[in-house]
Amino acid sequence: MMFDDLYIAGLAAYLPERVSTQRAVAEGWYDAAEAEHLEWVSVAVAGDLPAPDMAVRAANEALAQSGHPAADVAVLMHASCNHQGPDMWSPQHYILRHTVGGTIPAVEIRQGCNGFLAAMELAGNYLAAAPQRPAALVTSADNWGDPLVDRWRATPGGLFGDAATAVVLSRRSGFARLVNVCATSLPELEELNRGGEPLFPPGCTTGVRVDLRERAATYKGSQDLVQAGRLMGETQRRLITRTLEEAGLEPGDISRIAHQFVGDEQVLRRLLEPFGEDAVSRGVWDFGRSMGHTGANDQTSGLFHLVSTGQVRPGDRVMLLGAGAGIAFSCAVVEILEPPPAGTPGAPV
Structure with missing residues (x-):
């Protein structure tokens, strides 16, 4: 989906203190x-701070930067992976209550670690559908420290880090432009994240701990794990190509890449293969391996890192790469138009 007049007016992140893998x-x-084999350096740990409160902190910072009053925000979308609070409760309305308030629609996006990019695409389309809608607020947050998730052992090759991010999308202006977002799915691989677990009763209601390693080990799909991994790689590479072609760009036109956070540089090289030999240097490798995999926050916290540390400047284009359970993939292109707004760390004084 191409966007003609959709901008990022505010961008913020709540990034907790890190706990080193050496200490772990x-x-x-x-x-x-595993620590010796992989290259994770540390993991962001938020303690007992609830994910929705993390989202509120990031959202209010992004709103303050954006220049949009609360009345301009036409929709709130909140992406999450892990439990946000009590079951049968609505974290998105809690976030709405503590940010812009009012009676606008508030929607929770449950598309796993691909959630933020999916939410940005949906929010962009929501704004494009009616010219009287000036802005949208998109948030995401996860705290993986609950008793049913072991952030150090729950997922193959990965560590779960806590974070929250927020973006204000504007039809008027911003320091960056959201050029386009493309998405695709591989539903035939949904069993990878399900494994042998029954659908009912849900494991979270019976005290079953989340163990994505065991689920992958009990996967009995039509393809083995090697074939499934190959298919996922091919699918994401095709999506990268389609996203570039839709925007009229070549791989060399992308200055930086905000990708999924991984702890294995060889895995990252395969992920970024379409961008050539220097792809890892254009990514956010060091930042990502200091954070752990932060659910749906990887891409936007990566973008925040690039912006707040002055690693992108006007004219640069950043590709955001997302992947989540489903299997869901999204790619987005963001063009930097001007220095970040006042209030963003790293912004000119």
Whole structure:
């Protein structure tokens, strides 16, 4: 989906303190052999701060930067992966109550780690559908520290980090332009994240811990894990190509890449293969391996990192790469138009 007049007017992130993998090994939380094999440096840990409160902090910062009053915001979309609070409760309305308020629609997006990019595409379309809608607020937050998730062992090759991010999309102006978002799905691989677990009763109601490693090990799909991994890689590479072609761009036109956070540089090289030999240097490798995989926040916290540390300047284009359970993939192109707004870390004084 191409957007003619959709801008990022505000961008913020809540990034908790880090806990080093060295300490995790010493405490017995993280496997020493895996720590040596992979290259995670640390993980962001928010303690007992609820995910919706993290989202509120990021959202209010993004709103303050954007220049949009609360009355301009026409919709709120909140992306999440893990539990946000009590079951049968609405975190998106809690976030709405503590940010812009009012009676606008508030929607929770449950598309796993692809959620933020999916929410941006939906919010962009919502604004485009009616010219009287000036702005949208998109948030995401996860705290993986609950008793049913072991952030150090729950997912193959990964560590879960806590974070919240927020973006204000504007029809009027912004420091960056959202050029386009493209998406695709591989529903035949949904079982990868389900494995042998029954659909009912849900594991979270019976105290079953989240173990994505075990689910992958019990996967009995039509393709083995190697074939499934190959298909996912091919699908994401095709989506990258389609996103570039739709925007009239070549891989060399992309200055930086805000990708999924991984702890293995070889995995990252395969992920960024369409961008050539220097792709890793254009990514956010060091930042990502200091955070852990932050659910739907990887891409937007990566973009925030690039903006707030002055690593992008006007004229640069950043590609955001998302992937989530489903399997869902999204790609977006963001063009930097001017220095970040006042209030963003790294903004000119």
